[in-house]
Amino acid sequence: MxxxxxxxxxxxxxxxxxxxxxxxxxxxxxxxxxxxxxxxxxxxxxxxxxxxxxxxxxxxxxxxxxxxxxxxxxxxxxxxxxxVDPEELPEEEDEYYDHQLMDLDVVTADGTEVGRITEISHLPSQDLFIVERPDGSEVMIPFVSEIVTEIDLEEQRAIIDPPPGLIDDRAEIASSREEGDA
Known part of the structure; x- marks a missing residue:
């Protein structure tokens, strides 16, 4: 690989x-x-x-x-x-190579499908998962333990606990703002 x-x-x-x-x-x-x-x-x-x-x-x-x-x-x-040998693993237990995380399904703790990891962006402050949603749009999810609560390589999924607004549909946010303005 x-x-x-x-x-x-x-x-x-x-x-x-x-x-x-x-x-x-x-x-x-x-x-x-x-x-x-x-x-x-x-x-x-x-x-x-x-x-x-x-x-x-x-x-x-x-x-x-x-x-x-x-x-x-x-x-x-x-x-x-x-x-890189695809079987090679990082030394630390909670570390992953990008190839291990690519294409993982991203779901919330209650099982709601968010999408699939299509890219990992390594920024100076943190890493980001670029997740393609079922509708083709993308959402960026910070790869921090407070948000990404579990990586399950056997089940090929990343479980997240997103704060409000991180993955909410823009249309839902816009309509809730409009309701508040009424």
Whole structure:
């Protein structure tokens, strides 16, 4: 199974380093020196990480064969993709890889169907589930324990306890506001 683990940002300095937008919870494993990553676009890779370091809160990588700024800048916006064994599990009990969560059915504690996880967005403050509802619309659900109360991989579902307004239908909200105005 292949997972996008980072996106290359701009060149840093003159020796071929690049900034990267990390898209994995395990950068120390997936983006370590010696890791060989496929790329999107494929013409940019495969790339082997030569060095990695943190500078001013950003991860900087240098790839084998990329020794100057122009080569680094040519990689900008390239997605870095790692091969991951689908049976591999995170070390912590309450941690999940994105591929384990994709396509899970999302239901409320009382069994009401909300939709299906189609994407996971990793933001600096928290992760978000992008959930496609049965009507085709999307809702974003913060992946925090107060809202996502259980992940049941055997049953292929995520159980949520959403606060008011998080998943309520916009039409229902609008009509309740109109009733209040009457």
């Amino acid at each position: 292949q997972l996008v683990v980072a996106r290359v940002g701009r060149a840093h300095g003159i020796k071929g380093e690049v900034t990267v937008e990390v898209r994995t919870d395990e950068p120390e494993l997936r983006l370590a020196p010696g890791a060989v990553l496929t790329t999107d676009p494929a013409s940019a890779g495969p790339l082997t990480i030569a060095t990695g370091r943190v500078h001013s809160g950003r991860l900087l990588l240098r790839f084998e064969g990329v020794t100057e700024r122009n080569g680094a800048e040519a990689l900008r916006n390239t997605l870095l993709i790692a091969d």
